Amino acid sequence: MPLDAMHDSDDEALLELYACGDAAAARALTARLGPRVLSHAHRLLADRAEAEDVTQEALLRLWRIAPDWRRGEAKVTTWLYRVTANLCTDRLRRRRGTDLDSVPEIADDQPPVEVALQRQAREQALQAALMRLPERQRQAVVLRHIEGLANPEIGQIMDLTTRAVESLTARGKRSLEVMLLGQREELGLYDDT
Amino acid sequence: MTHDDDASAKGDLAGFFEAARLGGAEPTGGFMARMEADALRMQPRPMIRRKQSLWRELLQGLGGWPAVAGLTAATCVGVWIGINPPDRLDALLEDPSAIQSVDPLSGYDFAMLEN
Numbered sequence: 001m002p003l004d005a006m007h008d009s010d011d012e013a014l015l016e017l018y019a020c021g022d023a024a025a026a027r028a029l030t031a032r033l034g035p036r037v038l039s040h041a042h043r044l045l046a047d048r049a050e051a052e053d054v055t056q057e058a059l060l061r062l063w064r065i066a067p068d069w070r071r072g073e074a075k076v077t078t079w080l081y082r083v084t085a086n087l088c089t090d091r092l093r094r095r096r097g098t099d100l101d102s103v104p105e106i107a108d109d110q111p112p113v114e115v116a117l118q119r120q121a122r123e124q125a126l127q128a129a130l131m132r133l134p135e136r137q138r139q140a141v142v143l144r145h146i147e148g149l150a151n152p153e154i155g156q157i158m159d160l161t162t163r164a165v166e167s168l169t170a171r172g173k174r175s176l177e178v179m180l181l182g183q184r185e186e187l188g189l190y191d192d193t
Numbered sequence: 194m195t196h197d198d199d200a201s202a203k204g205d206l207a208g209f210f211e212a213a214r215l216g217g218a219e220p221t222g223g224f225m226a227r228m229e230a231d232a233l234r235m236q237p238r239p240m241i242r243r244k245q246s247l248w249r250e251l252l253q254g255l256g257g258w259p260a261v262a263g264l265t266a267a268t269c270v271g272v273w274i275g276i277n278p279p280d281r282l283d284a285l286l287e288d289p290s291a292i293q294s295v296d297p298l299s300g301y302d303f304a305m306l307e308n
Contacts, residue, residue: 018232018236019237020237020239021237021238021239022239023233023236026229026232026233026236027229027232027233029232030225030228030229031229034220034224034225034228035217035219035220035225038220038224039217039218041218042217042218043213043217043218048218051218055220055224055228056227056228059231059232060231060235063231063232063235063236064235066236066237067237118212119212119215119216120212120216122208122209122211122212122213123209123212123213123215123216125209126206126210126212126213127213145206145210146210146213146214148214173206176206176209177206180206180209181205181206
């Protein structure tokens with residue numbers, strides 16, 4: 001199948017083609033899933049090199065199970081988010097103690113004046129605040145509010161009921177509000193951007 | 194929960210989440226090339242159908258060895274009957290009236306049907 005035609009195919013259909021030896025499906029899946037996994041891992045770990053390692057390992061696991069993938073049992077992305085989160089958890093456990101040095105700095109000395117800088121400042125501030133949340137809260141907040149997944153799907157990824165997911169994201173969001181909204185002036189952030 | 198409800202539920206954090214969505218870690222070209230190489234290296238090989246010999250294709254077309262054995266037996270019987278036909282068959286073929294006298298539905302049967 002040509003690469004262009006694969007844009008309309010869902011992940012499961014591409015994975016079936018991959019398992020049948022279709023090289024174009026391999027490329028299409030990598031291009032589609034690689035950036036998503038990397039971005040998610042980076043948000044959970046706040047470390048580029050580690051996020052790349054996790055992405056590589058998560059995708060290798062997907063390629064390994066591709067021939068045995070049973071269509072309709074789970075979404076490919078749900079499975080991948082789950083594997084990614086588990087790999088990130090392993091790495092976070094290995095870090096032993098919170099190495100706060102690896103967390104990005106919250107604020108620049110100079111208040112940003114352009115929209116791009118505003119965004120960057122917000123992103124960095126959020127990332128730093130996320131890294132101060134308990135791991136499960138961080139994962140739930142990222143999946144819900146940044147990846148935009150529905151609560152039932154997050155429940156599948158995290159092995160939780162939908163109500164438990166709601167509770168986890170609500171607590172995480174409250175903590176973020178406390179950390180971020182009180183420091184807006186300090187961070188040089190302003191509204192309407 | 195609708196999208197609007199969701200947005201309001203995020204409250205003042207919406208700008209932070211939006212910035213995170215727009216930002217995110219962008220993969221480099223080198224990293225994506227490595228990922229692609231992994232995918233191709235791990236990929237199962239496509240199933241290649243080997244070209245079969247004409248004899249094997251013919252054998253499969255007939256239905257395999259059991260069907261060929263049956264056909265061979267029937268052919269041998271036919272050849273044997275041709276070389277050495279049974280006496281009764283000769284008599285039947287030499288006397289055309291014997292064939293004409295075959296009456297699958299006799300007058301008697303018709304009479305029974307009318308009753």
